[in-house]
Amino acid sequence: MNLPQVNPRGYPTRQMGYAHRRRRTATNKRFSENSRSRGLGVLFLDELPEFHRDVLEALRQPLEDGIVTVARAGGTLRLPAQFQLVCAMNPCKCGWRGHPSGKCTCSDKEVEKYVQKISGPLLDRIDLHVNVPSVEYEAMRRKSKPESSAQVKERVDAARAIQSRRFEGTGIPCNAQMTPPMVGRFCELDSRCDALMKSAFERMGLTARSHDRVLRVARTIADLDGAEHIGVEHLSEAIQYRNTDILKG
Numbered sequence: 001m002n003l004p005q006v007n008p009r010g011y012p013t014r015q016m017g018y019a020h021r022r023r024r025t026a027t028n029k030r031f032s033e034n035s036r037s038r039g040l041g042v043l044f045l046d047e048l049p050e051f052h053r054d055v056l057e058a059l060r061q062p063l064e065d066g067i068v069t070v071a072r073a074g075g076t077l078r079l080p081a082q083f084q085l086v087c088a089m090n091p092c093k094c095g096w097r098g099h100p101s102g103k104c105t106c107s108d109k110e111v112e113k114y115v116q117k118i119s120g121p122l123l124d125r126i127d128l129h130v131n132v133p134s135v136e137y138e139a140m141r142r143k144s145k146p147e148s149s150a151q152v153k154e155r156v157d158a159a160r161a162i163q164s165r166r167f168e169g170t171g172i173p174c175n176a177q178m179t180p181p182m183v184g185r186f187c188e189l190d191s192r193c194d195a196l197m198k199s200a201f202e203r204m205g206l207t208a209r210s211h212d213r214v215l216r217v218a219r220t221i222a223d224l225d226g227a228e229h230i231g232v233e234h235l236s237e238a239i240q241y242r243n244t245d246i247l248k249g
């Protein structure tokens with residue numbers, strides 16, 4: 001079978017000749033095994049709108065199913081491809097839109113063309129949308145000590161330990177991989193949360209897919225808080241991360 005070339009980091013590389021086929025198969029197998037057993041790869045795409053739209057749309061299936069399907073003349077391969085997608089983009093082509101200096105030279109039409117490369121369905125599969133404003137000089141000079149990475153790691157480890165206990169024996173390592181029935185079981189909402197979710201659903205035009213994704217994020221925020229049940233504060237935070245207005249400048 002004509003296998004696709006995949007390097008250990010998971011990025012497709014150029015097809016190689018027959019002599020390399022055995023090595024290529026071994027590499028594919030190793031990548032698949034890594035993905036299956038660890039599922040910890042991070043794919044970071046900087047300057048997201050600079051990627052070709054077809055490339056971005058091809059991410060939809062692996063983001064949804066954790067599987068990539070490669071069709072070739074000799075057959076079709078399904079490979080495990082679980083990864084964490086992290087993307088960054090500027091607010092416009094020149095990067096200055098919204099800055100107090102007024103340096104942006106892009107027209108509304110140019111901005112629209114720039115952000116339209118990110119489709120709604122792709123955005124729908126990204127759980128956390130975070131707008132990062134430019135840093136003011138005074139804030140940069142401030143001497144306040146931020147939380148250290150070691151302290152953050154402690155909080156994350158504690159939340160992951162809760163999740164390990166929750167999913168013991170299921171083969172699922174964390175909230176992100178909960179199946180819909182698990183979401184129903186572990187992300188129960190009380191009446192206040194339910195009313196909040198309903199309001200967000202109608203106001204923000206959330207899809208059925210994003211509904212489950214919001215609940216998984218809310219469950220994780222509650223775990224970071226050491227809370228047994230999802231509270232209004234956890235759900236509110238999860239909802240505000242689905243800020244689709246981020247692409248409207």
Ligand SMILES: [Zn+2]
Binds near residue numbers: 094
């Ligand atoms: Zn601009």
